[in-house]
Amino acid sequence: MKENEQNNYISCKNGNPASIDGLVMSERARRIRRGGGMLMHLFLLLITASSAIAVLFIFFYIGRDAIPFFQSRGFVEFFSKNNWYPSSENARFGALAIFYGSGIVALASILIAVPVGVAASVCLSDILSFKARQIAKPIIEILAAIPSVAYGFFALVLLAPMMQNMGGLLLAVVTTVFLAPVTLIVLILFSDIASSKFRPTLRRHMRIALMIGGGVMGIIALFALFSKLAAIQITSGTNALNVSIILAIMALPTIVSVAEDALQAAGSGLREGSYAMGATRAETMIRVVIPAASSGICAAVILGFMRAIGETMVVWMASGNAAQIPQPWYNLLEPVRTLTATIAGDMGEADHITGADRYHVLFAMGLCLLVISFVLNLLSEWAVMRSRKKMRGE
Amino acid sequence: MKMLRKVCLTLLAGMFLAVPFASADETELVIDGSTTVGPISKAFAEYFMEENPGVNVTVSESGSGNGIKSLINGACDIGQASRWMKEGEFKAAVENGVFPVAHVVGLDGLAPVVHPANPVGNLTLDEIRDIYAGEIRNWNEVGGPNMGIVKVSRDTNSGTYGVWQDVVMRGKDISADAEYVGSNGAIRARVQNTRGAIGYVGLGFVDRTVKGVSVEGIEPTPVNTATGRYPIARPLYMFTNGYPELGSALHRFVTIHMTPVGQSLVESIGFVPQTQY
Numbered sequence: 001m002k003e004n005e006q007n008n009y010i011s012c013k014n015g016n017p018a019s020i021d022g023l024v025m026s027e028r029a030r031r032i033r034r035g036g037g038m039l040m041h042l043f044l045l046l047i048t049a050s051s052a053i054a055v056l057f058i059f060f061y062i063g064r065d066a067i068p069f070f071q072s073r074g075f076v077e078f079f080s081k082n083n084w085y086p087s088s089e090n091a092r093f094g095a096l097a098i099f100y101g102s103g104i105v106a107l108a109s110i111l112i113a114v115p116v117g118v119a120a121s122v123c124l125s126d127i128l129s130f131k132a133r134q135i136a137k138p139i140i141e142i143l144a145a146i147p148s149v150a151y152g153f154f155a156l157v158l159l160a161p162m163m164q165n166m167g168g169l170l171l172a173v174v175t176t177v178f179l180a181p182v183t184l185i186v187l188i189l190f191s192d193i194a195s196s197k198f199r200p201t202l203r204r205h206m207r208i209a210l211m212i213g214g215g216v217m218g219i220i221a222l223f224a225l226f227s228k229l230a231a232i233q234i235t236s237g238t239n240a241l242n243v244s245i246i247l248a249i250m251a252l253p254t255i256v257s258v259a260e261d262a263l264q265a266a267g268s269g270l271r272e273g274s275y276a277m278g279a280t281r282a283e284t285m286i287r288v289v290i291p292a293a294s295s296g297i298c299a300a301v302i303l304g305f306m307r308a309i310g311e312t313m314v315v316w317m318a319s320g321n322a323a324q325i326p327q328p329w330y331n332l333l334e335p336v337r338t339l340t341a342t343i344a345g346d347m348g349e350a351d352h353i354t355g356a357d358r359y360h361v362l363f364a365m366g367l368c369l370l371v372i373s374f375v376l377n378l379l380s381e382w383a384v385m386r387s388r389k390k391m392r393g394e
Numbered sequence: 395m396k397m398l399r400k401v402c403l404t405l406l407a408g409m410f411l412a413v414p415f416a417s418a419d420e421t422e423l424v425i426d427g428s429t430t431v432g433p434i435s436k437a438f439a440e441y442f443m444e445e446n447p448g449v450n451v452t453v454s455e456s457g458s459g460n461g462i463k464s465l466i467n468g469a470c471d472i473g474q475a476s477r478w479m480k481e482g483e484f485k486a487a488v489e490n491g492v493f494p495v496a497h498v499v500g501l502d503g504l505a506p507v508v509h510p511a512n513p514v515g516n517l518t519l520d521e522i523r524d525i526y527a528g529e530i531r532n533w534n535e536v537g538g539p540n541m542g543i544v545k546v547s548r549d550t551n552s553g554t555y556g557v558w559q560d561v562v563m564r565g566k567d568i569s570a571d572a573e574y575v576g577s578n579g580a581i582r583a584r585v586q587n588t589r590g591a592i593g594y595v596g597l598g599f600v601d602r603t604v605k606g607v608s609v610e611g612i613e614p615t616p617v618n619t620a621t622g623r624y625p626i627a628r629p630l631y632m633f634t635n636g637y638p639e640l641g642s643a644l645h646r647f648v649t650i651h652m653t654p655v656g657q658s659l660v661e662s663i664g665f666v667p668q669t670q671y
């Protein structure tokens with residue numbers, strides 16, 4: 001080391017007489033530095049690549065253990081039959097109901113989470129004051145930090161008995177509370193639009209008449225819905241609806257934070273432009289900002305969907321795990337079974353020595369999940385890219 | 395200095411003297427097989443190693459079939475199994491010079507359980523089978539109130555599920571709308587807060603939060619199970635090669651279940667000990 005320094009010093013003195021000591025590096029020092037830089041580059045590249053390589057390895061290893069299943073059982077039974085008896089004497093691996101379960105639970109949770117999430121993100125980005133937002137956003141993000149087993153426990157021990165004991169009434173109250181304001185808004189819009197067809201002198205009276213008529217009809221409709229829902233008996237509280245509600249809560253922080261980013265990215269210029277044209281705040285939000293941020297919101301929805309389809313603990317604990325397609329198919333009050341829960345639940349004793357198919361079928365399911373989330377990820381990436389391009393005005 | 399040397403030498407001599415003694419007493423017991431019997435073996439092993447510090451007991455759980463296979467190959471001292479040996483396995487064993495002897499260490503009895511408010515207190519085996527097969531869908535078909543039946547089953551991996559399949563279902567499939575949960579405790583939790591539910595748990599898990607249902611008029615109690623009157627039960631086996639030499643570590647191990655400690659260990663894991671008092 002010492003020699004090295006001395007060498008440098010000497011070469012500095014001799015090789016480049018015009019240089020001032022310490023400011024200009026010798027050829028050798030420069031080479032060392034460049035080499036070190038390259039080494040560092042290589043190291044960082046390796047670290048970055050390792051996560052990409054890990055993904056490839058996951059695909060490879062899951063695929064390797066999934067292929068024997070398809071080789072021995074083919075594709076038809078797995079994807080199209082509806083009988084899941086992996087451990088019986090004559091094992092059957094028809095997983096259609098399980099694919100259905102994963103799909104319906106994710107879809108229902110998205111149907112709940114998207115309206116709430118988008119409304120919340122609009123509220124956060126454009127309606128709340130800066131101070132209120134600083135408080136509200138972290139609170140929403142806390143939802144993401146709660147461990148999923150805690151959600152599952154809540155769903156199993158609190159929500160499920162609650163649904164069983166007063167399920168119909170609960171459904172009726174929640175639906176009415178959500179639907180009442182929606183009905184009111186629709187009513188006002190409808191009577192505004194309908195009354196504008198009349199002569200100006202009649203308009204005012206027509207509007208009031210329409211409002212009263214529509215209001216009475218709306219109240220009757222809501223009441224009918226309420227009494228119908230209240231009459232429902234939920235026999236099992238661990239069902240698709242229970243899980244969907246919990247998954248919706250779990251997907252909310254993802255949806256809110258991505259959608260809010262997209263709305264923020266729409267920029268104040270766009271909003272001010274809209275205001276300058278005479279638009280109200282509601283018109284600006286609905287006609288200008290949300291369409292401008294639609295790709296970002298789309299990405300938020302896809303990410304939320306992925307969160308819901310990949311969740312395991314909650315569905316294993318609270319979905320009932322019955323491998324069936326309920327009658328009718330949109331009946332959310334029946335227990336269902338998802339891909340993730342099946343992998344978690346059947347993993348225990350399935351080993352490749354005693355039951356080869358039973359073991360490999362779980363990998364086949366894992367592969368399907370991987371492909372689904374891979375495709376969804378690409379879709380959301382594409383949506384984000386498109387929204388960026390749009391923002392840049394390309 | 396001299397003193398130190400003396401101490402060193404004494405220690406060294408002591409070590410040499412101690413080694414033969416230690417190796418004479420040190421034995422290894424290898425146990426392999428059923429995941430159902432596994433917890434019993436593990437509890438026994440823990441207790442046994444405390445009592446006999448020189449003996450090392452290893453317990454693996456690779457399934458009844460594998461346990462019996464390794465006993466035949468001489469890879470283990472005890473093959474634990476939740477079923478009797480098959481004819482082919484016996485043949486292979488005798489050809490290999492292994493003569494299996496069965497030790498029944500406990501009984502695995504399952505009780506159907508319902509919500510405490512459910513008035514149904516007795517079911518026949520056929521009724522239980524038809525309920526799980528989805529042919530009986532309402533409690534009023536078996537003398538209960540007009541209420542849909544929610545069937546709760548253990549996950550398909552468990553030994554408990556295996557007994558249920560063998561003794562109750564007898565070849566019929568559990569219907570697709572049955573719910574599956576991961577443990578005896580989870581079944582109890584589901585049943586105690588679902589009015590229409592029926593589930594099945596190991597006898598040790600029946601408590602006052604759920605109601606155990608009599609089968610064919612016989613209450614699911616440990617005594618009824620040990621005497622063989624209660625139908626949903628099976629013996630749990632440990633197989634050894636011949637009867638172990640009396641007094642050997644192996645002999646002491648496979649007779650633990652006859653001691654009061656062994657019986658309470660079996661009971662604490664949720665199985666029925668082989669006692670009739």
